[in-house]
Amino acid sequence: MVDIFGxxxxxxxxxxxxxxxxxxxxxxxxxxxxVIFGMLNIINFTHGAQYMLGxxxxxxxxxxxxxxxxxALIVAPVLVGIVGVIIERMFLQWLYKLDHLYGLLLTFGLAxxxxxxxxxxxxxxxLPYALPDSLRGGQNLGFMFLPNYRVWVIVASxxxxxxxxxxxxxxxxxxxxxxxxxxxxxxxxxGINVPRMITLTYGFGVALAAFAGVMAAPIYNVSxxxxxxxxxxxxxxxxxxxxxxxxxxxxxxxxxxxxxxxTKVFFPEASxxxxxxxMAIVLLISPAGLxxxxx
Amino acid sequence: MRKTFVLAALAAALTCGAASAxxxxxxIGVLTDMSSLYKDATGxxxxxxxxxxxxxxxKTHPNFxxxxxxxxxxxxxxxxxxxxxxxxxxxxxxxxADVPNSGVALAITQVAAQKNKVFMASGPAASDLxxxxxxxxxxxxxxDTWMLANATGKAVVKNGGDTWFFLTSDYAFGHAxxxxxxxxxxxxxxxxxxxxxxxxxxxxxxxxxxxAQASKAKIIGLANAGGDTxxxxxxxxxxxxxxxxxxxxxxxxxxSDVNALGLKTAQGLSLTETFYWDMxxxxxxxxxxxxxxxxxxxxxxxxxQAGVYAGTLHYxxxxxxLKSAADGKAVVAEMKKEPTDDPxxxxxxxxxxxxxxxxxxxxxxxxxxxxxxxxDFYKLKxxxxxxxxxxxxxxxxxxxVSG
Numbered sequence: 001m002v003d004i005f006g007x008x009x010x011x012x013x014x015x016x017x018x019x020x021x022x023x024x025x026x027x028x029x030x031x032x033x034x035v036i037f038g039m040l041n042i043i044n045f046t047h048g049a050q051y052m053l054g055x056x057x058x059x060x061x062x063x064x065x066x067x068x069x070x071x072a073l074i075v076a077p078v079l080v081g082i083v084g085v086i087i088e089r090m091f092l093q094w095l096y097k098l099d100h101l102y103g104l105l106l107t108f109g110l111a112x113x114x115x116x117x118x119x120x121x122x123x124x125x126x127l128p129y130a131l132p133d134s135l136r137g138g139q140n141l142g143f144m145f146l147p148n149y150r151v152w153v154i155v156a157s158x159x160x161x162x163x164x165x166x167x168x169x170x171x172x173x174x175x176x177x178x179x180x181x182x183x184x185x186x187x188x189x190x191g192i193n194v195p196r197m198i199t200l201t202y203g204f205g206v207a208l209a210a211f212a213g214v215m216a217a218p219i220y221n222v223s224x225x226x227x228x229x230x231x232x233x234x235x236x237x238x239x240x241x242x243x244x245x246x247x248x249x250x251x252x253x254x255x256x257x258x259x260x261x262x263t264k265v266f267f268p269e270a271s272x273x274x275x276x277x278x279m280a281i282v283l284l285i286s287p288a289g290l291x292x293x294x295x
Numbered sequence: 296m297r298k299t300f301v302l303a304a305l306a307a308a309l310t311c312g313a314a315s316a317x318x319x320x321x322x323i324g325v326l327t328d329m330s331s332l333y334k335d336a337t338g339x340x341x342x343x344x345x346x347x348x349x350x351x352x353x354k355t356h357p358n359f360x361x362x363x364x365x366x367x368x369x370x371x372x373x374x375x376x377x378x379x380x381x382x383x384x385x386x387x388x389x390x391x392a393d394v395p396n397s398g399v400a401l402a403i404t405q406v407a408a409q410k411n412k413v414f415m416a417s418g419p420a421a422s423d424l425x426x427x428x429x430x431x432x433x434x435x436x437x438x439d440t441w442m443l444a445n446a447t448g449k450a451v452v453k454n455g456g457d458t459w460f461f462l463t464s465d466y467a468f469g470h471a472x473x474x475x476x477x478x479x480x481x482x483x484x485x486x487x488x489x490x491x492x493x494x495x496x497x498x499x500x501x502x503x504x505x506x507a508q509a510s511k512a513k514i515i516g517l518a519n520a521g522g523d524t525x526x527x528x529x530x531x532x533x534x535x536x537x538x539x540x541x542x543x544x545x546x547x548x549x550x551s552d553v554n555a556l557g558l559k560t561a562q563g564l565s566l567t568e569t570f571y572w573d574m575x576x577x578x579x580x581x582x583x584x585x586x587x588x589x590x591x592x593x594x595x596x597x598x599x600q601a602g603v604y605a606g607t608l609h610y611x612x613x614x615x616x617l618k619s620a621a622d623g624k625a626v627v628a629e630m631k632k633e634p635t636d637d638p639x640x641x642x643x644x645x646x647x648x649x650x651x652x653x654x655x656x657x658x659x660x661x662x663x664x665x666x667x668x669x670x671d672f673y674k675l676k677x678x679x680x681x682x683x684x685x686x687x688x689x690x691x692x693x694x695x696v697s698g
């Protein structure tokens with residue numbers, strides 16, 4: 001067995017794979033943020049709360065209507081997406097013309113309200129959500145035990161990420177959307193209902209967060225605090241990737257997952273901090289992020 | 296007209312004064328976590344437990360008027376101290392109960408000593424409260440870090456779990472728990488094969504779990520709490536830990552955590568508690584009342600909340616014996632004189648350093664098929680008698696003992 005920096009290479013492969021899988025979570029969450037910022041210019045601080053709502057809806061759907069994991073994967077994002085649409089119609093649409101700060105404050109406040117209300121009704125200790133039976137167990141790869149659920153996470157996340165990237169960058173719908181962000185007046189003149197398109201985009205971004213929440217429910221503690229714990233990291237991912245860059249969010253998400261995974265082996269105490277160190281360095285060298293367009 | 300009114304008011308005030316001369320007023324402040332990670336293990340459930348104790352006591356002592364107030368310390372020592380000062384100075388609170396979070400509790404115990412009131416610490420874990428930081432105004436109910444490390448560590452090693460790997464929360468509480476447990480494991484012939492220290496509030500443990508698996512240790516000791524423990528166990532089940540040759544030992548696990556995990560995930564976990572709602576008829580009856588009062592039929596009281604009830608009851612008995620709650624030190628001395636006796640912890644004593652001695656229980660979480668009804672979480676594996684469950688008096692370095 002070859003050792004790399006005192007760690008057996010087989011163990012290192014295992015850690016790299018785990019890092020990649022965690023990265024796919026970051027990618028999924030930062031994707032929604034990047035879509036919302038890129039298209040709406042809103043820094044969506046409610047993203048963590050919406051991710052949490054996705055996981056909570058999965059729990060509530062199972063408890064009160066018997067809908068299992070697979071149905072929740074579709075239903076929860078739709079429900080939370082509708083909540084997103086309501087938020088956009090009621091509050092956000094008035095803020096597009098104002099400074100970013102207003103959107104940030106509003107969404108931050110909403111996040112606190114959503115989390116507080118959930119905590120009041122559901123407590124803080126967490127709610128049980130088991131792995132779906134079809135994804136139990138795992139594969140012994142020789143150098144590590146790979147749970148089936150993690151394989152599913154990476155497959156689902158890659159599909160959703162690439163699908164979203166394709167729709168926005170390569171289809172007519174995506175082209176309209178990007179045009180509407182650049183020059184809404186002109187796009188309206190072509191007979192396209194821009195406000196509705198923006199509303200649906202926000203709903204979609206929120207649904208992505210909820211989707212990630214349902215994906216997280218079987219393996220992470222489902223509690224009202226789960227979003228606020230993750231959202232800061234995800235924001236760092238988006239900043240490193242370049243605010244609003246969809247490809248940047250995906251690539252950085254996966255990349256930082258790997259970096260974090262390796263840190264957990266060599267210097268576990270710093271695994272929370274390493275992403276922010278990288279963020280600071282990237283901001284010093286390239287303030288627009290790795291994939292961002294310079295303003 | 297006005298004169299008669301003033302006279303009437305004066306007369307009324309006088310009669311009230313005369314009536315309250317025989318009446319003993321006690322005000323209890325439950326200082327707890329109402330909005331964050333310890334809310335379910337303490338919080339509103341603790342406030343209700345104090346109210347129930349007050350209610351029960353007033354039934355047998357009609358001359359008592361016990362009022363319960365509550366506050367949220369937000370897990371910040373400065374906020375906790377500010378509330379405690381306000382309570383004691385302005386609102387005439389006589390006793391402060393609960394206070395989960397050792398950091399806040401270590402600050403509150405000083406406030407209680409300075410102002411000569413009583414601190415009934417049923418929520419915090421730090422054994423320093425009855426060690427170097429002990430004082431004559433504090434009683435430590437329910438549990439402490441020494442007891443957790445000792446009970447679980449010893450029992451697990453005796454049952455064959457002689458090689459350990461620690462997942463430790465990277466702050467004072469985790470380090471202390473790891474250090475104490477490792478000492479117990481080694482003293483009983485076990486070996487510690489490795490450890491990894493993770494930042495608090497880590498959401499993904501898969502990398503740490505891989506390291507634990509690679510160590511081939513039989514037991515993965517969880518020297519962490521709350522969400523971190525839940526995440527580690529939940530993801531451990533995914534990696535086949537718990538059902539295979541490797542098992543978890545939870546060093547601080549509450550029934551509320553087991554409820555959050557679900558039995559399917561938590562099964563086989565060893566843990567220590569001093570109270571379990573399903574111990575006997577008395578605890579079951581109390582639980583039913585508690586659930587009905589809180590309107591939460593799917594939540595179960597944990598040992599901290601039981602500690603608030605039992606501690607408040609014992610405190611009120613001491614006040615009744617002295618007929619006054621004014622002198623905190625005297626009340627605590629009285630609490631130490633009388634043995635404790637309540638439906639939740641049974642009979643016990645309060646030691647000179649403030650430590651309450653009652654038995655501790657080693658539980659194992661049931662398999663889903665063994666669980667007969669909601670809340671049927673634990674199998675009792677061993678009972679640790681009161682005189683062995685807690686740190687020997689001489690090892691604590693409490694100034695009250697040497698002095």
